[in-house]
Amino acid sequence: MTNSQLTPGVAAGRLDAEHLAANFADVAPPLGAHEARVAADRCYFCFDAPCVTACPTSIDIPLFIRQIATDTPEAAARTIFAQNILGGTCARVCPTENLCEGACVREAAEGKPVEIGALQRFATDGLMAAGGHPFTRAAPTGRKVAVVGAGPAGLSCAHRLALLGHAVTLYDARPKAGGLNEYGLAAYKVPGGFAQAEVEWLLKIGGIAVVSGWALGREGSLEDLRAGHDAVFLGIGLGGVNALGLAGEQLDQVLPATDFIRELRQASDLAQLPVGRDVVVVGGGMTAIDAAVQSKLLGAEKVTIVYRRSQAEMPASRHEQDHATASGVKIIPNAAPVAIFGAGAVREVEFAYTRPGPKGLEITSQTFRLKADQLFTAIGQRLAGTPAPLALDGNKIAVTGAGRTSLPNVWAGGDCAAGGDDLTVTAVAEGRDAAMDIHASLKGA
Template sequence: MRNETQTPGIVGGRLPAQAYEANFTDLHPPLTAHEAAVAADRCYFCFDAPCVTACPTDIDIPLFIRQIQADQPAAAARTIFDQNILGGICARVCPTETLCEQACVRETAEGRPVEIGRLQRFATDTLMHAGVHPFTRAPATGRRVAVVGAGPAGLSCAHRLALRGHDVVLFDARAKPGGLNEFGIAAYKTPGGFARAEIDWLMQIGGIELRMGQALGGELALDALRGAFDAVFLSIGLGGVNVLADQDEAGQNVGPATDFIATLRQSADLAELPVGRHVVVIGGGMTAVDAAVQSRLLGAETVTIVYRRAQEDMAASRHEQELATARGVRLICNARPVRVLGNGAVREVEFEYTREGPSGLEGTGERFRLPADQVFTAIGQTLEAPPKGVALSGRKIAVDAQGRTSVAGVWAGGDCAAGGDDLTVTAVAEGRDAAEDIDRTLREGAGS
């Protein structure tokens, strides 16, 4: 039965009850032991393997695949976790098709790479399902580190610091840890509460205290943290979102795709989640695809992604684009929004076709309209409240190769830091590497 909202056309329960479970099931089911063995046999175990070079966390991919081939999935998991403590979720959400698998020699020779991502999931799931945490803390150093932001970079940093024997207090503004892994990734990529289960598993290292509901600039002042802790790592993400020029006048049902995804991820009953009949998503990245596909899976009749540049310029990978079109999402490229039309609530969006001109992107003057009772914007995120006194590079925190900021004793990583790709796997690498530099700095300062 439908649950009508205050706005006509935005309703829940568009589909039969059983359809929701089917639509939001695991996007890529796990490999069986036999399937993993067969997949592992395809690896050439290259010397100077290009897949390792392509992995932001530098996992020894040929080694862990050989360990799977030798029927040692737990050893394979240890190889993965040595470099990427969030290897479980990265196996699910990492764009392997543009990283390790694209670099695979099998892909170059045959157009069909070794299934590195699914093999990584097989190994990490095997160890995690056994309830085993493969690491033991070093003796306590007596040093305390504040990590602000419990997303991928913060979790990675906190675990590595705890592993090295430091005590870590992990702060986050939300009521639950996980950052984008918990609130910003399509539900069909991480079903069954995996994001939180992985955090619970990670916390088995000990030495990490979670403090939720505390935001930098609110309850937390950077100067106070520097005074109370031996080091500070900032992984505060990008809390702000870019909006349409006339979004304030657009009326109801125009809002950030990130909010829609977060609401969906925290929903106890997807049948209760309202969705429009005609949905328009503006943007060309992974967030736009996740919002569009999930709108379709909730029962929207038409869903259209509109991107201002050419399709090959979309930040979403070709794999993600094909996933969207396979689910019935229409892609319109080389078009930018001009205005949102409606009377208190959106009814249409007007666009102008674009082209690359001598001075960059320009409008052609030709316009068209799309019917819409719900519009999601995925046109970029911004650093919502830059930390006071910390130098910026563009719109992000400036850091050096070790993740050090302009403020002594303060490091940063993840989406809030300049220089890296906004990917879970990149954030994990930045958190890990900053933790190693923090550890070296603290030990040198202690004379050990």
Template sequence: MTNSQFTPGIAPGRLPQGSYAANFADLSPPLDAHQAQVAADRCYFCHDAPCAEACPTAIDIPLFIRQIMTGTPEAAAKTILGQNILGGMCARVCPTENLCEGACVRETAEGKPVEIGALQRYATDAMMAKQSHPFARGPATGKSVAVVGAGPAGLACAHRLAMKGHEVTVFEARPKAGGLNEYGIASYKAVEQFASREVDWLLQIGGIRVIGNWMLGRAGDGTLVDLLADHDAVFLGMGLSGVNALRLAGEDKTGILPATEFIAELRQAGDLAALPVGREVIVIGGGMTAVDAAVQAKLLGALNVTIVYRRTRAEMPASVYEQELALSKGVRIIENATPVAIHGNGAVREVEFATGEETFRLPADQVFKAIGQRLGPMPEEIRLAGGRIWVDGAGRTSAAGVWAGGDCAVGGEDLTVTAVAEGRDAAEDIHSYLMGV
């Protein structure tokens, strides 16, 4: 937050040192063995499994829960990871209330679903604790694939390709692999460097090389033409690197920055007490990123934090669970309000909003923009649709030998689990293409 560090009102160390560890502790502590057995026992093992139908990666949920019940969590983990190689992180960050748990028969009948996300975490944590990798590389094919972006889509694609025996090189713009999981979610959702540990575990399969600080099209790095010349296929999974602007005069004032930048800096901070935060914080937007930024600003010691969204709360992209989490932490949510002006002399001091025919002002020394992201510059060979990369049902782009998936592609839903599914499925199609199947 380089443009904010010297702004009056924005300061580090607002809380007693011991408060940071407590505030940023694991949001949902893991189940122990007994708790997992009790939770698993609630599953009806439905024949039609609506929970599995609701999972974007089509995990056989009744099967893995039954495996937990029989005391074989590692077998349960293999069932999960065979469909979703980032099942550990998805167990922590998936909006299960809108997906598997929302479809659970127990939820429909009793308003209390089987704790599928917690059980998935229990199983995958058991596997990772053994430092073992359940999958092996296939016989070498002599084919190589370039993957651009080491986020969920790119990592899932790379892992599945390595399983097929291909050599994979992953090119990542940031210093570390992980993408959204490493840089874009609240730290209390994935404590103890879990995102990095999961990447290290995934790479145990072998055959995957990761090159950091490499951006497609940047001078000195490489172009799509270069990648196609050196590899047999290319997968694009770089996510959305641009940030939508408010398009208001004064948007360049000190104290205003993208919520994604704030979250990324917080995730990489060695000492949270050294991270500056304002007293009066406004977050503009209504998605998961807005909630993550708002809650973490409050946990860092901001006095007042307000999320302002242009539509109703029912229309907020953030789930009801996330909204209620924000409210429980003392974040205020104002709906049906649109920013119309930024006030201040050099640094932001107030933001003016309109609601219907009226306007009102909120004091602010720090403003986070969370109104969506956009695709960065793309090679001319790549056709776009609706501001994202056009792909067919198999993830193929308009360029021969090039696939895409995740947030950068049409259909991306800004969810780790969806990105994993798209990367995995593209890898299967790439394999068929390479092997002439």
């Protein structure tokens, strides 16, 4: 396991290959053609549709559902991809219950929304499986743009710029493009190598050169990029992780949840991936949920998520929380870690109950301990390094408008940029909008 040694409580092969394959199968199997038409028929095709307003990429949802209902799913896919080129991944991982489906009038009237996410997947998967690309690149403009970070924001920005005729070089520090989609999402949400298949399909637009193993500040500087390109887009994500700040955090098997998820996503054989008997996850967002659920799916006997605030305040959606508890994960709200115990490796974690106070969250004197042979931390991420001399807003890159930074001809979007939600779909929208602003700027230059 990354950055630590195996201990008696942590072992690989807790489940056999058959059980692992079943556990990590597609969590939401796709709709068939008949099922999709039945689901599409439930849409009211609202003129002033609240689902469109709720979608960060502003997909014309009633239009694409009508296109499915009229048996033209390829047209539906083009409608989706025109706004969200990563519509395939977003159909799988978007918190639709909080976005489009949560705003659906069927949800308000009946408590059962139109299955927008599943319908989006039906349309996008069908077109991608056909192998072609729905758009044709414009004539080359002679302009060169550097896009740093091949995650959702960078991929979205690069595709839109290439579509408009610009020459794009896409730099990424890792061996594979995809960013969060490849390294950070739960394996059961995007199984079967979908993330890489989506990247390969996206690159069919042409005009995008991918440079892997290139990190900003290591292989080159921001000034180098500015000197060699007409514009630069930064979609570098948040490579650093926040620490608990407790003694014992250096013990073996105290790990960032992001490291565990990344290792799992890149494992060729899940039976070789070690997991503890008693796993504790600190945090309340999607990373915490994904780490906890996947620990259980690997064969951990007891998995507990502990969050410092109430369960209603957890950043992860209620749907994801319910999925975790249905998978056998226990959630303990209103508690914060105060001590980590062990000799060489973690053995126990002490928590104190919390309560709201006049100056914020207060730690009470009431404590409890949880046995843990693995402790995953998921308490937020931060910039791994500041691309000097950019201005910051808190611990993120300060931006105005469609991602303009404090430097001329430098844009930023996705998790590394201030403002917006830390969602895949939001990153896609920010990358796309930055590309349009870059295009307008280059045309006027």
